[in-house]
Amino acid sequence: MRQSLVEGHCVGGNLDKAFDSFKEMVEKEGVESAGYTFDLLMNSYCQMNRAKDACKILCQWVNEKELKPRHSTYKLLVTNLLAQGGFTDALNI
Incomplete structure (x- = not known):
């Protein structure tokens, strides 16, 4: 259900509402169930030219919530960071 809310937003x-719905989903279902929805969220941030924001979210969730993003999530983020001038951010993830 919450995954559909994230996707709709x-x-x-x-x-912002998508991220809030994502956080609620993780609180109720656990971080283990977040894979596809996190990919969707990161992709949406990148499509809106907000790869640097996506990078901050990824780093925070990996460090604090022990989220384990898919390889494809990292690839997507690095590609978009480079396209949006975030070379240093791309190196840091």
């Missing part, structure tokens, strides 16, 4: 371009 992403499609609508409301990333």
